Amino acid sequence: MTAGTGEGRDARRWRAVADRQPIADEPFVYAVATTGIYCRPGCPSRTPNRENVVYFATPAAAEAAGYRPCRRCWPQGADPDDSQTVAVARACRRLETDEAEPALADLAADAGLSAAQFRAVFKDRTGLTPKGYARAVRGHRMRAALEEGATVTEATYAAGYSGSARAHADAPGVLGMTASAYRKGGAGEVIDHATADSALGRVLVAATARGLCGIALGDDDGALLATLWARFPKATLRADGPAAQAVLPVVLRVVADPRQNVAALPEVPLDLRGTAFQLRVWEELRRIPPGETRTYTEVAAAIGQPSATRAVANACGANPVAPVVPCHRVVRSDGGLGGYRWGLERKKALLREEEA
Structure with a gap:
């Protein structure tokens, strides 16, 4: 192969990557050196910088070079609409509607997998075990x-x-x-809270003995505290309690540099309270890498419910611990920012900081 031919082929491949249009007569995958991930053309992820892209004829070749398969476009042969994803969605419906909880063995048999295989697939798709x-x-x-x-x-x-x-x-x-x-509206529950100045104005953090349960951003401490009272009208709210003081420095670090949420998640236990659907959405948000965004539609597809775009947007709005759980990384399909509970200017600031 001449150099000119090679350069022409790479230009054609790059056009396929940039346009998200696979080449019918030339299957290939592309890897991104800065992320260590390989994808197939057509992947909905953000278009990488061309200088960071390398090409491989097969997924096996990409993996032999040390790259990991993308969990959004399944370049190693699986597809978001494959039988396993369909089986997981079917299992979710059974878990949500059956009067008695289906046994793991029954769910696995329905999917045509062993119990261990099904449990692994289910957790990969939803972020939770069937149990x-x-x-x-x-x-x-x-x-x-x-x-x-x-x-x-x-x-x-x-x-x-x-x-x-x-x-x-x-x-x-x-x-x-x-x-x-x-x-009784939280009667008997003790919730510590603390406020401080942050890069995005005043911040309130709330924590129980189990972990961080709330973050609020704004300009007025009284208004921030009111949001906590609204959630737990009969709880005992303890100002500057030890649980809140323990997590406050980490939250301030994440507000100043939202890329730090990856390090903060294992460092700070979370006391998240939501529906099964919300927990799945919030778990998926934690998988979005810093500096990248997903659309509400893409998040819906990632959790196996592609028609639930509006419900995903509502779950993002209900996220109680943004930006530690980074709902600011979810935008509209038309390129608009979408909503943000603490104001679009703060969402813009968080995204600008990550891009920088």
Whole structure:
């Protein structure tokens, strides 16, 4: 092959990458040296800088060179619409609608996989194990029943629990407190909070003994505290308590440099309280690398529910610990920023900082 021919082929490949249009008569994958990931042409990820791109004839060649497959375009042969993804979506519907929790073996058999294989595939697609997903679903049901005025016993059975022991054990994780305390608006719950100046104005952090449960950004401490009261109207809010003081420096670091959220996530335990769907969305947000963005549509597809774009946007808006869980990295398909609970100027500032 002459140099001219090679240069012409690379130019053709680059055009395919930039236009997201595979070449019908020349299958190949491309890798990005700065990320260590390889993709197939057509990948919805942000277009890389041309000087960082190298090409391989096969996925095996890319992996032999040390690159990892992209988890969005599945260049090694899987596809977001493959049978495993469909099976996971089907399992999610069963976990959400079946009166009794399906056994792992039954879900695996339906997918044509062993129990261990299915568990791994399910967690890869949703960020939760089947057991964890079922637990989150029951928590959502219990929360809804309690908010509608059900007694703890009524809510326990409405959620799908066969008895009170498991519900009692799960409640702190899925509700953030006991069921009786949740029913009373957080009565008995102690939530530490602290405020400070940050790169984006005043910041309030809230934490329980289990971990960081809230971040609020604004200009007025009273308004920030009001958002916490609204979430936990009967909880005991403790100013400058030790749990909040422990996480405040990390949160301030992330607000100043949102790229630090990757390091902060293992450093700071999170006490997230949401529906099963919200937890899946928030887990997916944590996978978006600093400096990159995803559209609401892409996040919906990544969690196996491509038609749930609006619900994804709502889950981003309900994210209680932005920017540690980086919902600012999700934008509209038309290039617009979309919404941000703490104001679009703050979203712009976070994205500018990451791009810098």
